[in-house]
Amino acid sequence: MSALEVSGIVRAFPVRSGLFARPKLLRAVENASFVLPRGGTFGLVGESGSGKSTIAKIILGADEPTRGSVRFGERVFGRSPRDADRRWRQRAVQAVLQDPFGSLDPQMSIGDIVLEPLRIQKSGFVRDALHRRLDELLAQVGLPAEFKRRRPGELSGGQRQRVAIARALVLEPEILVLDEPVSALDVSIQAQVLNLLKDLQDALGLSYLLISHDLAVVAFMSSHIGVLYLGRFMEQGTRDDIVVRAAHPYTHALIAASEPEAHGVQAIGGEIASPLAPPAGCVFHARCPAARELCRSVAPPEQHLSATHRVTCHFPLTSKA
Numbered sequence: 001m002s003a004l005e006v007s008g009i010v011r012a013f014p015v016r017s018g019l020f021a022r023p024k025l026l027r028a029v030e031n032a033s034f035v036l037p038r039g040g041t042f043g044l045v046g047e048s049g050s051g052k053s054t055i056a057k058i059i060l061g062a063d064e065p066t067r068g069s070v071r072f073g074e075r076v077f078g079r080s081p082r083d084a085d086r087r088w089r090q091r092a093v094q095a096v097l098q099d100p101f102g103s104l105d106p107q108m109s110i111g112d113i114v115l116e117p118l119r120i121q122k123s124g125f126v127r128d129a130l131h132r133r134l135d136e137l138l139a140q141v142g143l144p145a146e147f148k149r150r151r152p153g154e155l156s157g158g159q160r161q162r163v164a165i166a167r168a169l170v171l172e173p174e175i176l177v178l179d180e181p182v183s184a185l186d187v188s189i190q191a192q193v194l195n196l197l198k199d200l201q202d203a204l205g206l207s208y209l210l211i212s213h214d215l216a217v218v219a220f221m222s223s224h225i226g227v228l229y230l231g232r233f234m235e236q237g238t239r240d241d242i243v244v245r246a247a248h249p250y251t252h253a254l255i256a257a258s259e260p261e262a263h264g265v266q267a268i269g270g271e272i273a274s275p276l277a278p279p280a281g282c283v284f285h286a287r288c289p290a291a292r293e294l295c296r297s298v299a300p301p302e303q304h305l306s307a308t309h310r311v312t313c314h315f316p317l318t319s320k321a
């Protein structure tokens, strides 16, 4: 059973390059479809500007797609969702974002920050019950109870991200959208926060949409992975389809760059093209080491390599399978 099904999402932003210029359409997401299985983690990986946060905002209801739909079980969010479904989503789908400092009000105590969504949704909560819930949440994210009286400025980056996770859990959500949840943290702290997220997923039966530019983070966490480039899925499948049986030249480049001996080398030469002027043919052709003549003029269709594995390439690299 799926927690979330995204079907044919397009998001085009009208943008002007100058005061008198005619608006152009920036196509940030182009026909994206994927399924997040219940209790699983779908990892979205791609370079800066590939459309990851745009997809996250649409799933959270902070933005609307130009076309396509988002479905959570029986609840379908198209152009004008029902009020009852909107209210359900405000509770059941929560976010943890990259910057734990920017997203926490520095004047508020940790206790007030964590409980704020509950106070907004359900007034009339008994004070004792609120405090019991707060202590339970702090324990769940591995923070001592006395932290509730502190302010965000007194906490480390990792502790602040634990606070953000506790706040995301207070309404007992079903899905967490994790947009670069560890990329602002020291590498030594990243694994602790990722392990906490895994433990919470097992304990609470949560489903995660995890966004990262770092394939190592996505591979560690995800049951399913989608590789985005210029708003399009280049490849998607189970974790092993992508990590062990990668078929797309771009995925191969991401894997090569994430290997320890690569020492942070750039995934692939050249710059990502502008989504205002996407290249003809395969959008990746100017950077692809496997490009042939056909790739310059004809956009590759998405092909199924197996029941779970899909790739958008004329010449997928399947020999290593």
Ligand SMILES: Nc1ncnc2c1ncn2[C@@H]1O[C@H](COP(=O)(O)OP(=O)(O)OP(=O)(O)O)[C@@H](O)[C@H]1O
Pocket: 013, 014, 015, 026, 027, 028, 046, 047, 048, 049, 050, 051, 052, 053, 054, 055, 213, 275
């Ligand atoms: N409100 C907006 N108006 C116009 N263009 C936008 C808007 N939001 C996003 N974009 C553009 O859409 C594209 C995708 O942006 P998005 O933020 O989804 O990328 P991302 O993959 O999350 O990148 P990053 O890794 O840097 O966070 C970019 O070209 C961005 O400039």
Ligand code: SF4
Pocket: 248, 249, 250, 282, 283, 284, 285, 286, 288, 289, 290, 291, 292, 295, 300, 312, 313, 314, 315, 316
């Ligand atoms: S379609 Fe051609 S250019 Fe695009 S990824 Fe495949 S081989 Fe490379």
Ligand SMILES: [Mg+2]
Pocket: 052, 053, 054
């Ligand atoms: Mg982003």
